[in-house]
Amino acid sequence: MSRPHAALWLAGLLLWAFAALAAPAAGLVLAAAEPGTPVRLPTLLAIAGDSLVLAAALAGLALALAYPLARAVTAPWLLLFVMIAPLARAIGALALGLSPGTGAVALARLAGDVPLAALLLRARLRTRPRSWLDAAADLGAGPWRRFVTVEWPHLRPAYALAAVCLVLLALGDATIAAVAGGGKRFTLGLALREAVLLDAHPRRAAAIAALFAAIAVPCAWALARGLRAAGRSRDDRQPPAARAGLAVLVVCAAPIAALVVPAVTWPLGQGDALLAAQLPATLASAGASAVLAAALGCVTGLAAPARWSPALLLPLALPPAVYGAAWLVTAQQLGWRPGPLLTFVTLLPGQVAIAHAGAAAAFADLGRLADAARDLGAGPAARARWLWWPLARPIGAALALVAFALALGDAGAAGFTSGPGGSTLAVGLEILGRGGDLGAVPRWALALGLVPLLAAALAALLRRR
Amino acid sequence: MTLSLRALTKSYAGRLALAEVDAELPAGGYTCLMGASGSGKTTLLRxxxxxERQDRGSVLLDGRPLDDLPAERRPVHTLFQDYALFPHLDAADNVAFAPRLLGLRGRELTARVRALLADVGLDMSxxxxxxxxxSGGEQQRLALxxxxxxxPRWLLLDEPLAALDRPLRAGLRRLLRDVTRRxxxxxxxxxxxxxxxxALADRLLVFGGGRLLAAGAPAALYAAPPSLPVARLLGEITPxxxxxxxxxxxxxxxxxxxxSKDMSPSTCPEDHALNDMPHGPADLPRGSGASDRPAARALGTVRAVACLGDRWEVEVDIGGRVHLSRVPGDPRCGPGExxxxxxxxxxxxxxxxHEP
Structure with missing residues (x-):
């Protein structure tokens, strides 16, 4: 498909690169360049090593559990679990009776990490070389031999991508570590939060952010490749079902299920009033950014050259805490105050990236339809009206709901940018959660956890209409 | 409207897909572009x-260059290999897509859509x-x-029958010929x-490695191909x-x-394998002085016999080399005879x- 207005697209990419990547990075670098106390590298490396050990262990466990889950549960359900806010999972893990610490952190992380890894594996499983598997079986290879010789080499890129994503998320996590860790687990994300919010040490923050960026860039490239491959698979072959994965799903659902009883047994209190007051602004901000992100994601997913995908997906590979820290330091340099606008600006690139990922996978095969429409005489306006709008509308609505759920539940980035009062619902909830408010916290955490379910129901309703 | 291709050249990442292709395609004619995979034929069509935009050269319709016209303003439409039907539109709306863009509405549009669907053998249901x-065949008819x-002034067809099974392909081939000739x-x-x-072409262009290897009437090219690659592309040959x-x-x-069973068109036209061609076998050119020369003969041993449905194939070993013979009926022989x-x-x- 030829792309007219190449200059316009290039300008768009440059604007994106500046607003989503260069501006926060430049702010952080400039702040780090100012004189101040040096970074204590051994301490930083010790934190990095400690959080890497935990991240690697959890990623390994998640990858092992992801395979049966990927074969047992369809992609929309997996996405539903991925979309559940980490904060809700962390509060849910504590509601199960686990004491704050490694166990609670592990459960809260695995409840989201296993579905995410399963989602990536399932996309890869759709393109599994069935004829090779049949040939191996025909030649006498048993299930294990077939897995080792055919399935494993095919799944290896998805496993590698999932491993990098999970390790990045675990390293950059600040929310789960703060709430479920109870101060006993320290991650690079928490170290970042401490460097920016407590110690005002931009140099240390820049060092941590640089570490994440170094891992995130190849991860974004791999993510773009994986998405393209999944999108090209149009045969809608589902991997063979295996019920064993349903047990894994029960474990992933346990933290949210554990919130149900405490959520209904306590009367409304001061915490509820506090969080309810933050709800309208949070909904408005998350809704506005979700609609904008879905629109941008659909446009770029439909029309942006495939080679731009890594740049567009990079914010997805960076943990929210890195984004939040970079934008807060940049805002301080520019004299901007933390608040809803800064949170909006900080969350938007991640939302656009996830919308772009969804749209790119959904529209990967539509270039031929554009060619057909052009061939039949449809100019840009006619194509937009008769082809793209009807095709993109349901996907765009679903992506907007995903982006909305993500923005609503985010405390990782908003924890930096929302200001000392906690201007978003998730940040307010995290503060109350750490403070030990047993009344409002499970109730609002359950509500936050159910947002993806409501979003999915709404998406299904929209699709039916 | 005559379609002229002038020195068309296109390369992808340094690999030449089309090299200086020149061709003059007469108005109303059915031209087939033949070649192996990767020979540049789909690139030419696009x-x-x-x-696609060529690196060099020009496409002209009745002497008027089309090069600066975007795809949507060219008087040509394409039947894509995978049909590229719009999944969100029903059959009638798919057919109505182009007429709507031309401003057709209401009863006139409905009548045209119904007439076209009927033309390709799809009823109102x-x-x-x-x-x-x-089904695949129905989708192909709808795409047509x-x-x-x-x-359109010209219809471009990109391997439209490739995805269909053999019986369906033959039926749709005839439909294509009828509809376009009408x-x-x-x-x-x-x-x-x-x-x-x-079976379809009035004129055949044979491609290989991005170059036009041969052009001419299909029967003539089949009978007297200018080179070994062209001969092989047009059908099997035996030493x-x-x-x-x-x-x-x-x-x-x-x-x-x-x-002795003779499959040559002059002696056995009713059995000739090319009887599906638009031109009768009598059109096949014969070499000069054919009747003066005695037929050559050789003795060998039957190696294998295979029934191909409408004809039989016999492998004959002569002096250690295998030769293929195709006959219309059962040869009544077996291996070793x-x-x-x-x-x-x-x-x-x-x-x-190119000696064997």
Whole structure:
């Protein structure tokens, strides 16, 4: 498909690169360049090593559990679990009776990490070389031999991508570590939060952010490749079902299920009033950014050259805490105050990236339809009206709901940018959660956890209409 | 409207897909573009459609260059290999896509859509069906109706029958020929199937490695290909027994138990494998002095016999080399039996530097 207005697209990419990547990075670098106390590298490396050990262990466990889950549960359900806010999972893990610490952190992380890894594996499983598997079986290879010789080499890129994503998320996590860790687990994300919010040490923050960026860039490239491959698979072959994965799903659902009883047994209190007051602004901000992100994601997913995908997906590979820290330091340099606008600006690139990922996978095969429409005489306006709008509308609505759920539940980035009062619902909830408010916290955490379910129901309703 | 291709050149990442292609395609003619995979034929079609831009050269319609016209403003429509039907539109809306863009509305549009669907053999029950609810053959018919609905001057067909099974392909091939001839439409049809190309084309362009290897009437090219690659692309060939030339398998007659079966068009036109061609076998050019020369013969041993449905294939070992003979009926011989093959020397194809 030829792309007219190449200059316009290039300008768009440059604007994106500046607003989503260069501006926060430049702010952080400039702040780090100012004189101040040096970074204590051994301490930083010790934190990095400690959080890497935990991240690697959890990623390994998640990858092992992801395979049966990927074969047992369809992609929309997996996405539903991925979309559940980490904060809700962390509060849910504590509601199960686990004491704050490694166990609670592990459960809260695995409840989201296993579905995410399963989602990536399932996309890869759709393109599994069935004829090779049949040939191996025909030649006498048993299930294990077939897995080792055919399935494993095919799944290896998805496993590698999932491993990098999970390790990045675990390293950059600040929310789960703060709430479920109870101060006993320290991650690079928490170290970042401490460097920016407590110690005002931009140099240390820049060092941590640089570490994440170094891992995130190849991860974004791999993510773009994986998405393209999944999108090209149009045969809608589902991997063979295996019920064993349903047990894994029960474990992933346990933290949210554990919130149900405490959520209904306590009367409304001061915490509820506090969080309810933050709800309208949070909904408005998350809704506005979700609609904008879905629109941008659909446009770029439909029309942006495939080679731009890594740049567009990079914010997805960076943990929210890195984004939040970079934008807060940049805002301080520019004299901007933390608040809803800064949170909006900080969350938007991640939302656009996830919308772009969804749209790119959904529209990967539509270039031929554009060619057909052009061939039949449809100019840009006619194509937009008769082809793209009807095709993109349901996907765009679903992506907007995903982006909305993500923005609503985010405390990782908003924890930096929302200001000392906690201007978003998730940040307010995290503060109350750490403070030990047993009344409002499970109730609002359950509500936050159910947002993806409501979003999915709404998406299904929209699709039916 | 004559379609002219002038020195078309296109390369992808340093690899030449089309090299200086020149061709003059007469108005209302059915031109087939034949070649192996990767020979540049689809690239040529997409350049004519305006979906790709050539590096050099020009596409002209009645002498008017099309190069600066975007795809949507060119008077050509394409029947895509995978049909590219719009999944969100039902059959009627798919067909109505181009007429709507031309401003057609209401009863006139409905009438045209129905007429086109009927033309391609789809009744009214198909109107409200989405492409996903249609079979491969039905989708192909719908794609043809959609491409015709915009009343193009030229119809471009990109391996439109490739995804269909053999019986369906033959039926749709005939439909294609009827529908396009009735409209006097110029057609440029890309295929790698020689049977399809020979059956449909008035004029055949053979491609290889991005270059135009041969152009001409299909029967003439089949009978007297200018080079070995062209001969091979148009059908199977077998070495001339004891000689340095090549023969079509149907020109190698088999004599088992004294009965000789001649597949050459002049002696056995009703059995000729090319009887599906638009031109009668009588159009096939014969070599000069064919009747003066005695038929050559050689003795060998039958190696294998296979029934191909409408004809039989016999492998004959002569002096350690295997030769293929195709006969219309059961040759009544088996492996290991002696056989005599004869052939008309005028049928031998010779290519410089390409001895078997």
């Amino acid at each position: 350049i004519v459609a305006g979906l 198909f109107e409200t069906r989405k492409p996903a609810a249609m 109706a959609r491409a015709l609905a915009g009343e 409209r006097g439409l110029g057609c440029l049809h890309v295929t790698h199937d020689p049977e399809e190309a020979l 001339e027994p004891g000689g340095d030339g090549w023969l079509r398998p149907e020109h190698l007659r088999l004599a088992v138990g004294g009965a 002696p056989a005599c093959v004869t052939w008309d020397r005028a049928r031998v194809l010779r290519f410089a530097g």
